[in-house]
Amino acid sequence: MAKNLNSVSFTVLLLVLLVASTEILKSDAACFTFLGECGPEPFTGSNADCLACCVALYKSPPVCAGRVEGVPAHCHCYKS
Secondary structure, three states: OHHHHHHHHHHHHHHHHHHHHHOOOOOHHHOOEEEEEEOOOOOOOOHHHHHHHHHHHHOOOOEEEEEEEOOOOEEEEEEO
16 A cells, blocks of 8 residues: 555655656746736727737737726736
């Protein structure tokens, strides 16, 4: 029984290290630091339009998402 538990623990550890080293879990959820606003107020475009506005204003490496949020709608730019 202890031998099986040891093997399972070792396998789980290897899987955790694999996921961490390959950044498999890196997602849009990791993109949460507010960078600034973009475009007119209220923003009448979609999230894709907002992202294009953010990339044009702040460039691509810092920007990881553009989301239309709030009332009235604003285009908010986020970086990871």
